[in-house]
Amino acid sequence: MKKHLHITHTRVLIVGAGPAGLGVSLALQRAGVTDQLVIDAREVGAAFRAWPNTMSLLTPSFYSNAFGLTDLNSIDPDTSPADFLHTQHPNGEGYAKYLEAIVSHFQLPVRPGVKVTSVKKESARFIVQSEQGEIHADYVVWAAGQFFHPRDHDFPGxxxxxxxxxxxxxxxxxxxxxxxxxxxxxxxxxxxxxxxxxxxxxxxxxxxxxxxxxxxxxxxxxxxxxxxxxxxxxxxxxxxxxxxxxxxxxxxxxxxxxxxxxxxxxxxxxxxxxxxxxxxGFHNGLGIVSDHFEYDESNNPIFTEEADESTRTPGLFYSGPALVHRNALFCFIYKFRARFGVIAAEIATRLGLPEVEANLKTYADAGFMNRDLDCCTNCECAIDxxxxxxxxxxxxxxx
Known part of the structure; x- marks a missing residue:
């Protein structure tokens, strides 16, 4: 039996309950955006639960938040997978438990089991069709991830x-x-x-x-x-x-x-x-919203440098491992999380909320609000x- 989706309108809709989607949700919450909804076709951290049982995160987790150095695998400045799981390289199941704990502790508005079938924009609002009904939103953040979109038809056979x-x-x-x-x-x-x-x-x-x-x-x-x-x-x-x-x-x-x-x-x-x-590897995960984005000569989706927004469909933002700016890849959690606060600040400001920058100061201090893309591209790691x-x-x- 399909679940009935009661909410038909929200100011901000986030599609994807993995680290990218939940990270943006937390930043929006800190910026004062209370009218938001996170949906996922499966469950919180579903991609991590589907990992092979021997796979673990490449980036190390270490609790050093109190000294101003946030755990590389955390999705907000105040938590640490290392502190929560007591391991340096969490496996998929462990990291999914960390994400679930985030949802519970911060009371994020997450609805699992809601599969999006289409996204269109009419006038100033988005109409998102799901198998459970229609959702209207002023802004959409696409954070669906890549793991369930493997490149398994790239060549004959x-x-x-x-x-x-x-x-x-x-x-x-x-x-x-x-x-x-x-x-x-x-x-x-x-x-x-x-x-x-x-x-x-x-x-x-x-x-x-x-x-x-x-x-x-x-x-x-x-x-x-x-x-x-x-x-x-x-x-x-x-x-x-x-x-x-x-x-x-x-x-x-x-x-x-x-x-x-x-x-x-x-x-x-x-x-x-x-x-x-x-x-x-995997496809970019944009799926049914791929036509809402423009692409460069390398077929990478193009996002605004101001806030990772679609250049074709204003109000549609992206968060996740397909993010690319100036030949710099943001495909690890510690990379794309640097833009959580940027997206949140842009949306909160457009909604007319007060003291957005002040509310997100902890995000800026912890590197979750990086607006200076030169720091990522004018260095050795950005060479062609x-x-x-x-x-x-x-x-x-x-x-």
Missing amino acids: AEHALHSSRVPDWSALEGDEFTVIGGYESGVDAALNLVHLGKSVRLISRGEPWASDDPDPSRSLSPRTLDRLRELLKTPEKAGLIEFVKNTTIKSIEKGPGFWTLRDQDEIPLATTTRPILAN PDDAETPEPASFAQL
């Missing part, structure tokens, strides 16, 4: 592979030899988990991210992942189970009787007797990856 996001337990996969397509975080994570189970893995990557020295963790492997690789390679029997295939782009996959054939950019075939693992030099180690064992 990609559907024959198993996307890494759809593996709840690596130990449940049958077979002894695996091919993983994608050499960044999710691909290396898949390879590490399989090798630790005694499986042999061929890791195929378009570039050579394990050798990149780009200081931006959004463009290279994170220090934690590199540490995990170094630790694995210290054990000869495990090091011998992983093969690194660099500068190779898989263009197609063909399914045969009991085997799969992968073809690269030179039409060279690679055969595997187990279903290939696809670890090529095409201009970056990539070292050529003789082997990965040099790490």
Whole structure:
């Protein structure tokens, strides 16, 4: 039975009850916006609950809020997943519990199980159609996330592979030899988990991210992942189970009787007797609102630098890992949270609320209200990856 949605009008509607949506909701609450609603097609932190059971956050959690250094994985200046969960790298289930605690403690107006089917703007208001009825809003913040939008149809035959996001337990996969397509975080994570189970893995990557020295963790492997690789390679029997295939782009996959054939950019075939693992990331998650945004030459959605608002549909804001400004990626929680206060301040000001800046001072002090995008782009981490030099180690064992 479908739940009946009683609310038909709200000043601000937030779509998505993950860290991006709840973070903006908290900032709006601090700015004085009480008439708001957060909806989600599933539940609070649903994407984190769907993570493979061995996956955990790359960025470390450490409670240092009292010293003015907010936990990297927190979604507001006053809480800490490390303090709440007593772990440095929360797993998906743990982080979802942290988000649930946020909702409960701050009494955020969250309605789970409300799936949006369309968003349109008529005059000065949005009409959002859901399976539970119509919602009218003055402003919409799209924070639906990416995890449930895997890139599993990017090339011919990609559907024959198993996307890494759809593996709840690596130990449940049958077979002894695996091919993983994608050499960044999710691909290396898949390879590490399989090798630790005694499986042999061929890791195929378009570039050579394990050798990149780009200081931006959004463009290279994170220090934690590199540490995990170094630790694995210290054990000869495990090091011998992983093969690194660099500068190779898989263009197609063909399914045969009991085997799969992968073809690269030179039409060279690679055969595997187990279903290939696809670890090529996710779509931007804009989904049904994608037509409400403009796109650049790289097909990245364009947001205003003033407040991450659509340049095509005023009043529609975005919060989440698809945020890009001036070639700087905001795809980690500690990055896109820097704009929570910016979005909240803009909406609260347009609603005519008093003392917005004063109410959000703690957000500004904690780095949750970053309006100076030069700090993110005039540095080494914003260099064009095409201009970056990539070292050529003789082997990965040099790490």
